[in-house]
Amino acid sequence: MTFPLSPADDAALDVLRRVFGYDAFRGPQQEIVDHLIGGGDALVLMPTGGGKSLCYQIPALVRPGAGVVISPLIALMQDQVDALTAVGVRAGFLNSTQGLDARRRVEADFLAGELDLLYLAPEALGNGYTQQLLDRGKISLFAIDEAHCVAQWGHDFRPDYLALSMLYERWPEVPRIALTATATSATRAEIATRLGLTGARQFVASFDRPNIQYRIEAKREPRKQLLELLRTEHPGDAGIVYCLSRASVDKTADFLVANGVAALPYHAGLDGATRARHQQRFLREDGLVMVATIAFGMGIDKPDVRFVAHLDLPKSVEGYYQETGRAGRDGLPSTAWLAYGLQDVVQQRKMIDRSDGDRAHRRSLAAHLDAMLALCETVDCRRVQLLNYFGQASGPCGNCDTCLTPPQSWDGTVAAQKLLSTVLRLHREHNQKFGAGHSIDILRGRRTDKVAQYGHDALSVFGIGADLGEAEWRGVVRQLLAQGLLAVEGDYGSLVLTEASTEVLRRERAVPMRREPERRAASTRTAKGKPAAVELPPEAEPVFERLRAWRAASAKEQGVPAYVIFHDATLRQIATEAPTTLEELSRISGVGENKLAKYGEQLLGALAC
The missing domain is CATH 1.10.10.10 (Winged helix-like DNA-binding domain superfamily/Winged helix DNA-binding domain)
Structure with a gap:
């Protein structure tokens, strides 16, 4: 049975197709978008790569005024704005990295009603000047991204998030949406309470990422184990390697470079300019490996990260899920690999004993670690254990190490x-x-x-x-x-x-x-034994590589990440279907009006070579 679309539905679907180039919403996106367009508040849990940003971007384009996005990702705001500008959205940001002239231009655009989306850091909202600026403009909605940062004893706490309850107090008529990829029911309740969203409608999408293969193996020589993974399964792929300490980051990056892997370090001990340069290279270049502490990764929108590896045990399942979710945002097969050993457990237990906070806080940290250890030690499906932690039931996935090579007890x-x-x-x-x-x-x-x-x-x-x-x-x-x-x-x-x-x-x-089972070659099969993505036909492979080369040159010329132009998934579809006209090209997923006008002729030219 079908139902007629409401005017809001019509407008939202038109924006989805015309601006972003997609034919249909995924999962609960439509329901969330409609709720927000209608003026309702929402708390959204959706996995990384599940399309959270569209849940507020489309309502911001439909409702009058500018959507104000609160994000802790100052270093990535330019890339976020570039990605929106590429599809024809009028976007800007205000943060401490800007000069006075740049700030004034963005402020003037906001006050003149010439912005669709305005990005702010949470600390900016504590500034009286910023509050007065927002009072003078028209706000369509507030979007609080990375909302788990408000959980005081969570894995990524940001003190400035605690003040965001003032949004409702100062602008009670403006709808709010808080979004995160990672939260248990307890964390969800804490987010709702601290942000004043206890009356908001909650949307919880499936946490499952079937394209990610979860694997945990015993530590022997972790750097050599990592190198074997990269050489045998991910040669030339972009990926992230997480280490617990800065020293380990530096040593691991040096080890990979010495063994022919293009790798960069990232941690708080590096100066700001170096961190920014390494982050920009990772986003803009193909095939780089970033070796980092957990200071890196939040908000990274690079869709073709093919693996996330951990050389040290994460402190919690939430942190682990958040970090591994940075792989395979494009839906293609990806690997989440963890090397885990006795010293990890000893070290984490000692860190808990020495941690700040009262006994209740240490008990909370211990409970988080216990859940992570249970995931590592399970003889059952990793994905079942992982999803169960977030309150989602599932059956064996067929795409984790314990399913592919069942361990014995x-x-x-x-x-x-x-x-x-x-x-x-x-x-x-x-x-x-x-x-x-x-x-x-x-x-x-x-x-x-x-x-x-x-x-x-x-x-x-x-x-x-x-x-x-x-x-x-x-x-x-x-x-x-x-x-x-x-x-x-x-x-x-x-x-x-x-x-x-x-x-x-x-x-x-x-x-x-x-x-521990005998080690065997990894599988690229997903849940229910089906391939994670349709392989390119042989004749499309050289076309895809030609399109990637064109994209890389265009991205370099414009000074933006390659994915801002087109995702791999879009190029794969173009290479496979080989459109010969702009009309045919417009039917490809991810090709909206603005990108068709800007790149259509170039793409057809690249296809005709």
Whole structure:
């Protein structure tokens, strides 16, 4: 059954087709757009690459006045404005990077009603001058992007977001939309409360990104493991590698460059000019790898990031999901890869113990880490575990490592008892505490200098664990820490028992463990076993490469990222369908009126070569 479109529906669909070049809305976009055009407030959860920006851009173009977008991404505002300008939208921004003349031009355009969208940093709204400027103009809506930044103990907290509840107090008649890609139900409630959106309608899209293949493997030599991934699966691809420390970022970037991979570092220890230059190169050049701390990535709209790799354990599932979601925004097959080891768990536990905040805050951090550890240690589908964390039920995906190569579980109770007994005896008989390495040496019967020095070869547990190798014992320690059956304390990561340890030692609790499967080549198949994207026919491959070369030259000439001109997905469709007229070209997804007028003849010329 079909229903007649309302005038708002007609206007929104016209903007979608004419300006952005898409024939239909995706998922809940239509409902959100209609709600906002009608003056309603909204809280939107939609995965990265799901089309969140259209949910406020289209209403801003339909409603009278300028849409004011609050974004923490000062360094990316120019690119966001360039992307909108490329499709014919009148957009501008005000932030601390501008000179006085540039600010005055944008302010004048806003007051004259000549802007469709105005981007502001959250701290700007605390400025009386900015508030008075907005009072003098016509505002169609407020869009609060990256709304999870308001969650005070979240993975990306921004203090300035706490003041955004004033939007309703000062401009109660202007509709507001808050958007984020990552939030549990608890975080969603916190966002609604802190932004004064408790009465807003909530829209929660599916969190699933079926084109992303999630893989987590045990750390051996993580940089070499990363290099193997890049050489075998992603040669020449753009990607992001996350490291926990600045030193690790620098060393990893140097390692990749030394091994022939074009890589750049990004972290807060670099000066602002260097960070800006590296970010611009990553956005504008093909095939660069950015090695970064989590300071990098929010708002990066590069659609062809083919992989996101983590060399250190993320602190939370929210952070992990946010970061991995930067891969495959174009819907093409992409990889989320994580190397995870014992030291990650030890380090994260120590960081929690030393963190600021009260006991409740530390408990919250520990709960976040426990959920991340559960994702790493699961023997079930990674995607099921990930989506379940956000309250979404699903079945096995067929496109994660545990689906493609199911791991085995084994009864680790006896091994757990041996390790816990070693920790207990070191403390009870010697009043000493040691890290995992020393305890493993004792269990394996290795008379190291340290073991001999302390007389630990006389312990009754010495040598009782010779049946397992060192890597296996490290896996046992890691999983006991993950299950809360062991803890670490002090600067050196000494192992200590927990209350739950007693249940294992008394044989009152079984300890199932995960055994790492044999490694095998990755698959590019998605959920339900279907290819993630239709491969280009052989005859279209050279055409696609020719179009990419044309796009790269055009982007360089204009000083904008290549994706501002056209996404890969659009070029792939053009290469496959080979349109010969502007009329045929206008039917390609992503080719709106402005881009057709600007690039149509050039594209047809490139196709005719």
